[in-house]
Amino acid sequence: MKHINDFRPFDDEDYVRPKTRAVGPQGDALILELQRLQGAFDDGSDADPRDNRGSRKKRRAPPSAVRNKSPRTKKRPGKMGRALGASLSLLGFRSATARPQRASGIREMEWQDQAQGQLQGQVHGHAPAMRSREPEFSPPPRQQQTRPPTHDAALLDLRNANRDGNVGGGALRAMPQHNVPARVDHAYAVPQTRVGRIVGTAGTALTTGMTFIAAQGTAAALDGPSDEPLVPRVGRMFENELRLGLRVLLVAAVLGGGWLTLVPLAGAIVVPGNLVVQSNVKAIQHPTGGIIAEIKVDNGKRVTAGDLLVRLDATQSQAQLQAITKQLNEQRAKIARLSAERDGLDQPEYPTSLTSRPDDAHVRAVIASENALFKARATTRKSQKELLQGRIVQLNNEISGMESQLDSKNKQIELIKGELAGVQELYDKRLVPLTRLTTLQREAARIDGERGQLVSSVAETRSKISEAELQTVKIDQDFRSEVVKDLGDAQAKEGDLVEKGVAARDQLDRIEMRAPNSGTIHQLAVHTIGGVIKPGETIMELVPDSDELQVEAHVQPKDIDHVHTGQNAMVRFNAFNQRTTPQLSGQVSFVAPDITNDPRSGSTFYTVRITLSEEERQRLGGVNLMPGMQAEVYVQTGSRTMLSYLMKPITDQWRRAFVEQ
Numbered sequence: 001m002k003h004i005n006d007f008r009p010f011d012d013e014d015y016v017r018p019k020t021r022a023v024g025p026q027g028d029a030l031i032l033e034l035q036r037l038q039g040a041f042d043d044g045s046d047a048d049p050r051d052n053r054g055s056r057k058k059r060r061a062p063p064s065a066v067r068n069k070s071p072r073t074k075k076r077p078g079k080m081g082r083a084l085g086a087s088l089s090l091l092g093f094r095s096a097t098a099r100p101q102r103a104s105g106i107r108e109m110e111w112q113d114q115a116q117g118q119l120q121g122q123v124h125g126h127a128p129a130m131r132s133r134e135p136e137f138s139p140p141p142r143q144q145q146t147r148p149p150t151h152d153a154a155l156l157d158l159r160n161a162n163r164d165g166n167v168g169g170g171a172l173r174a175m176p177q178h179n180v181p182a183r184v185d186h187a188y189a190v191p192q193t194r195v196g197r198i199v200g201t202a203g204t205a206l207t208t209g210m211t212f213i214a215a216q217g218t219a220a221a222l223d224g225p226s227d228e229p230l231v232p233r234v235g236r237m238f239e240n241e242l243r244l245g246l247r248v249l250l251v252a253a254v255l256g257g258g259w260l261t262l263v264p265l266a267g268a269i270v271v272p273g274n275l276v277v278q279s280n281v282k283a284i285q286h287p288t289g290g291i292i293a294e295i296k297v298d299n300g301k302r303v304t305a306g307d308l309l310v311r312l313d314a315t316q317s318q319a320q321l322q323a324i325t326k327q328l329n330e331q332r333a334k335i336a337r338l339s340a341e342r343d344g345l346d347q348p349e350y351p352t353s354l355t356s357r358p359d360d361a362h363v364r365a366v367i368a369s370e371n372a373l374f375k376a377r378a379t380t381r382k383s384q385k386e387l388l389q390g391r392i393v394q395l396n397n398e399i400s401g402m403e404s405q406l407d408s409k410n411k412q413i414e415l416i417k418g419e420l421a422g423v424q425e426l427y428d429k430r431l432v433p434l435t436r437l438t439t440l441q442r443e444a445a446r447i448d449g450e451r452g453q454l455v456s457s458v459a460e461t462r463s464k465i466s467e468a469e470l471q472t473v474k475i476d477q478d479f480r481s482e483v484v485k486d487l488g489d490a491q492a493k494e495g496d497l498v499e500k501g502v503a504a505r506d507q508l509d510r511i512e513m514r515a516p517n518s519g520t521i522h523q524l525a526v527h528t529i530g531g532v533i534k535p536g537e538t539i540m541e542l543v544p545d546s547d548e549l550q551v552e553a554h555v556q557p558k559d560i561d562h563v564h565t566g567q568n569a570m571v572r573f574n575a576f577n578q579r580t581t582p583q584l585s586g587q588v589s590f591v592a593p594d595i596t597n598d599p600r601s602g603s604t605f606y607t608v609r610i611t612l613s614e615e616e617r618q619r620l621g622g623v624n625l626m627p628g629m630q631a632e633v634y635v636q637t638g639s640r641t642m643l644s645y646l647m648k649p650i651t652d653q654w655r656r657a658f659v660e661q
Contacts, residue, residue, distance in 0.1 A: 209246075260646070264639035268570075269562055273553030273610070275573075275629040282516055282542040284309060288507055289535040290316075292526055297540070299524045303515045310513045310526065310539060317511060321504040324497055329354060329366050331494040337370040338487040341377065342480060348374055381479055388472040395465045402458045409451035416444040519544040549625055551586065551612065553633040554605035557595060562637040565591055569610045570634040573625075582619055586610040588635065608635070 290312035297309050332351055340348040350367055357363045420440045426432040522541040526533065533539060551571050555563055567588040573581065590609040597604055610633060617625065 260643040261641060264641055265645070266639050267562075267637040268634040269555065269559045269637060271553045271555050271559075271608075271633050271635065273551045273571075273631045273633045275549055275625060275627055275631060276552045276609075277544050277627050278548040278550050279544060281522070281627070282519065282544065283538045284513060284515075284540045284542060285536055285538050286312070286510060286513065286533050287535060288510075289533045289537065290511070292529055292531045292533060293511075295526060295529065297521045297524065299521055301521045302519070302545070303521065303542070304518045305515055307515045308512055309515055309521075312511045312513070312533070314508060314511045317504065317508040321501065321508055324501045324504050326362055328494065328497040328501055329363055331490050331497060333366045333370040335487060335490045335494060337374045338483050338490060340374060341483045342487060347371070377479075381475060384475050385472050388468045388475070392465050392468045392472075395461045395468065399458050399461045399465075402454050402461065406451060406454040406458070409447050409454060412447045413444060413451065416440060416447060420444055513539070515542060517542070517544055518546060543627055549612070549627065550589070551610040551631050551633060553608045553610065553635075554596075555608050555635075556605060560591075560606045563588060563591055563606075563608055563635055565589065568636045570636070571610060571612065572632045572634075574630045574632065576620075576623060581623070583634075584612055584616040584619065586612045586616065608633075 292310060293313045294311040295309075296307075296311070297303060303309070332354060333348075336350045336354075337348040340346075348370060350370075354363050354367060420437075423432055423437050423440055427434065427437045519542045522543050523538075524540040525537070526539055565588055569586045569588055571584045571586050572578070573584075587610065588608060589611040590607075592607040594606075595604045596607055
């Protein structure tokens with residue numbers, strides 16, 4: 001606000017009201033009052049400018065006498081002032097009492113200069129000049145009247161002196177302290193350190209502010225009767241208004257701080273979602289594909305479980321199944337024949353899967369072939385064994401002949417031995433010549449050699465008999481080993497064919513594609529007879545109409561720690577009128593154990609499902625819920641105060657700021 005001397009007098013005809021930054025009617029009223037005061041100063045009058053209601057010349061003339069006005073009555077503090085005073089008393093402060101009534105006249109403003117000089121002499125002689133809380137007007141020099149410093153001046157000078165650290169004990173006691181709280185005398189005994197000065201300054205500011213707010217000021221109405229001049233009255237009115245505003249601001253700050261600190265606010269995670277069937281939409285696919293032979297449904301058609309949807313061409317599947325069936329029949333007949341050969345049976349015993357189809361030409365041919373093979377193999381084996389048996393008989397006969405020859409040789413040897421003994425006696429008597437003796441000896445040696453050859457031949461023949469017998473046994477062993485090996489291979493091949501037969505039969509059964517449950521056909525992708533279906537291609541979708549509807553939402557990974565099964569959630573459907581459609585209360589029934597990657601957008605999320613009870617769905621009235629409807633899901637989390645919301649970014653940055661990399 002401009003100084004009062006900056007305004008031009010009212011008798012200046014060229015005066016133009018300057019543009020001010022005062023806001024509102026109170027600022028304009030203040031400017032008008034100050035302009036009237038300026039006119040009073042120019043006239044040298046001490047009277048209230050409002051008493052001169054005449055023309056400009058009449059206002060400029062000095063008043064002949066000063067009217068005596070009744071003394072101003074002290075205004076009783078308001079309810080807010082009394083409440084704050086009681087609160088400060090409980091906290092240890094005394095509420096400031098009403099200041100003494102100021103003397104009349106503009107001359108009373110000059111006590112400030114004298115009070116400043118006295119206070120400077122008391123406080124070490126170099127304290128800063130006191131700042132008056134009253135407007136700085138310059139009265140005429142002829143009015144020189146002082147008054148002792150009041151409560152405001154004492155507090156301001158005390159604050160200035162304490163800020164400079166020059167407050168002495170004697171000076172402090174000598175200073176007038178009107179309406180000063182009880183704790184002011186002890187609020188400045190702070191050690192002269194940097195921290196102490198900061199604490200002392202803060203305490204002084206807090207104490208002074210609380211004292212100013214708690215003080216019970218008085219102000220008379222401008223239009224009421226009073227002996228006090230206008231300027232002090234206007235100043236006190238502004239003080240009272242400022243004090244009232246600060247009280248209101250303090251109460252608002254306390255209430256707002258309490259609300260920020262104590263009142264909890266419910267938190268929630270808002271995620272988009274859509275309405276889905278509990279068991280999901282059924283995709284109708286074919287594992288191997290094929291050629292379309294018949295289409296039985298269209299989009300939007302309702303079907304029941306087991307209804308025929310699409311039929312494929314069965315030519316290839318039937319041919320494959322027949323080939324596998326023939327191979328399986330052959331292997332089973334072979335297994336029956338090999339089993340009979342292994343066990344030494346007279347004929348094979350075929351399974352009922354073959355004997356139960358006597359009208360099947362292929363089965364009859366297979367059985368006849370295996371029977372013939374069984375007989376042929378048995379005949380061959382028998383012939384081999386008979387041949388070996390004949391060989392054994394022949395060898396036994398040879399042994400008998402050689403044994404007879406051996407007996408003859410033994411007899412010849414006995415005869416020669418007797419004759420040789422007689423000839424030896426005669427030779428010893430020199431009755432026979434030596435040639436006779438040597439001839440008998442050579443004959444005996446020859447017969448003995450022939451006898452040895454016969455013994456060796458008998459032994460060799462016996463070994464041949466043993467070998468023939470061994471071959472006879474080996475024929476059976478080799479045959480049985482071969483049969484067992486062939487039987488194992490046949491059984492393994494039979495198992496493989498059985499699996500192939502199951503697959504071929506399953507493929508043939510899938511020629512007719514039927515509805516897994518009741519529902520509505522959606523997104524039919526085939527429309528051409530003879531068209532080709534790729535393996536795994538989605539032919540159509542079936543939307544079940546008997547399953548429960550749920551809301552599926554995608555929660556970001558950073559929010560999944562606030563979501564758990566059984567948590568309450570609110571659901572709002574975007575397709576309905578928000579004004580007439582209520583929010584539905586649901587419950588989280590499923591939380592995915594791991595994240596899901598969306599290949600189209602590349603985003604990651606957790607799948608969460610919310611179940612709506614039947615009572616909540618009935619709140620919609622006649623509104624029909626359809627799968628695929630978009631919704632907004634509010635998953636309720638724990639409550640937090642507003643102060644926690646405001647301080648969380650600061651605390652997060654604070655934690656990161658002191659983490660060393």
